[in-house]
Amino acid sequence: MLAITATAAILFSGLYISYQVQKERVIEDTLKSNHVFASKLASATDHFLIAAMQQLEFSANIIVKDINNTELLQLETNRLLKQTNSFNSVVINKLGVLKAASPASLNIINKRVDSPHSKQAFKLQRPLISRPYVSLANNLMVIISYPLFDEAGNYYGYIGGSLYLEQQSILNALLKQHSYDGGAYFYVVADDKTLLYHPVSERIGEVVQNNPVINRVLKGEDGHARVINSLGMHMLAGFSPVKLANWGVVAQRSEVATLATLDTFQGLLLKRMLPIVLITFVLIGVLAHFIAKPLRLLADSANLSTDQQNVANLKSIKPWYFESQQLKAAMLEGVNILQSKMGQLRQDALTDPLTGAHNRRGLYLLLDKLIQEQVPFAVLEIDIDFFKRVNDTFGHDVGDEVLKTLTCVIKQVSRKDDIVARTGGEEFLLILPNENSDSAFVIAERLRNEVANTPMAKVGCINVSIGIATWPQHSDDIDQVYKCADKALYHAKETGRNKTVIASLN
Incomplete structure (x- = not known):
């Protein structure tokens, strides 16, 4: 019974350890995979924003040469829309008045713009990517803007492009084309923790609080971590910052979905092993009986004590088969080693460790x-x-x-x-x-x-x-x-x- 119990313990311990090792490996591989995907998507978003900013810079250099030419302003905004199909574009002068817009159907020419981004653009007078905000038309958007300076350094306003977050846009299309399957998904968050993109469109614009992964990625960290999401699910998240806009990309998959295949495999393995395990237990029981019978006699008479009578009793035993002979020899050797070690311990206890003299x-x-x-x-x-x-x-x-x-x-x-x-x-x-x-x-x-x-x-x-x-x-x-x-x-x-x-x- 002891042999069977020990074998079962070893077998199931081995299976459990194997499962735990594979589990940690799968989790680690998933974390790394999610991090690679998040890094790839963050890089693609960064490149898109850089390209968009370069397009605005090119247009700004054209506009400042004849800033008062309304026809030129309109032509340039139309060219931006047709050439890039990236975003709706506008030109706003230093008084905050919108002088050109594309598409023209927006009907906002010569109207004053007083959005948070406009105030910030006038104040900082440098290239900007706004935080997400709701426009007068009740659209959630971000604005990319580039300042208008002439060669003498005089400021004339800015040219900007709007990206709609809840409607179809080039940013939305860019993110969707990097689909992620296998129960995994990703989302993009702005520096104020507002969701810019999420596979559940209703969540776009939501502000996410108390998420350690979001906190880390918005600090500029790049890596992976295990986290509990807003629904209380354990997630395996990889994250990477979009440095130009101070956004963050998080790719994640639930731990349950990640381990589902491994759990299925482990169950199948146990099912197929069960007949072999039962046969093994029967053989162990039979063999243990025949092996243990002579060894029990030897064990009852043996003692590794250094007492001379016990040593004499051990030497007097006459084993009748090879294994018991080997056991007897090993036990006698153990007695000799024990006596030697005890002698060494006595010597160490009575001598000074530095000089070897008596203590x-x-x-x-x-x-x-x-x-x-x-x-x-x-x-x-x-x-x-x-x-x-x-x-x-x-x-x-x-x-x-x-x-x-x-x-x-x-x-x-x-x-x-x-x-x-x-x-x-x-x-x-x-x-x-x-x-x-x-x-x-x-x-x-x-x-x-x-x-x-x-x-x-x-x-x-x-x-x-x-x-x-x-x-x-x-x-x-x-x-x-x-x-x-x-x-x-x-x-x-x-x-x-x-x-x-x-x-x-x-």
Whole structure:
């Protein structure tokens, strides 16, 4: 049952992970595709607006040569309409009076124009693309205008072209020709968040609020994002700005529509896999029974504990087929590795990681053993003279190298049964079993001289001061012995350093 459960868990986990990976891939590909489409459409719109502005600029250059010629103004507006079929065009003088219009059926010649765009055009006197607004004829439109300046820089008004947003126009036709299928659609939004184009024509002119994608594209950002639309649907949106007009193009597709094909495929896959899965489960159950029977006996008798009795029990098992033999060998190898790792952990717990000498924990364990066995010993407390100068002058990395080298010197001078320990920053203890104060002094002096004559990397030679105390001569309390050795070291420091001092028995 466990084998079947595990296999089912692995199988369905694999299917789920596969589905999630494919889902994210499909979503990412759709986001990128929508972004590419939005960028393409934004670029096409930009090119259209640039071309329209260039047409107006060309006409403006003709008109300013004879600005008072009404016939010329009308001919030029008619030429614009016939040549480009882009938009209705008008010429408005600097007093705000409309002097020419095409088509002439508009019946607005010599009327004063007081639209928001006209006010802005007169104020800024530069090429403009207006925000969408509703005209007197109740048409939603945008105006593209170009100022009229003569060669002396005198301002005479502007020539403009209107693009109807809710009716057929060249902009509307341009956007519609870039149709987008597969449940996807796109829309164009002005810098005041008004919809300039939407596949649902009733929404053109609507102001869209609280849409993070629109906020980003109107800031000039170019990219893609997952977003919830005004209907609460999760959408995969790509967006790109129309830089000339500060508009934004958003192409999007619902996440549900995007994943519909993948969900259908996943369902079909599960349906076709089901018979194979059931057969597999039956075979696993039968095989698991025959395989598990001998292994259970081995498992009941095996334990990876390092206890010698458990190891002996494991070795005494006699497996009768190859797999169980391999399992036994692997378990024995695991016991050996475990014993090795535990030994390494014990070693790491008892040694100083920088120098490899014993740390306080390791030192106390060894001293407890000497005291329990009543083995007398001498304690040499060793301290580097002026070690702070080394760190301050050469840095702590060099100071660490000095500590490592000093440890090597101490180990070279010490004997096999001696104990070398680092107990502080630059403080070391050398424990000498079966030595009294006098013999320990001889060893300490040999060590001190050896240190003084050993060059240290970048530092040169250093000196050490050493304090000596013995157990149990100075005290049968090991803490008091430490204090005696520490006082002797302090005395050595106070009386000139680079010397060895034996603690007083008093």
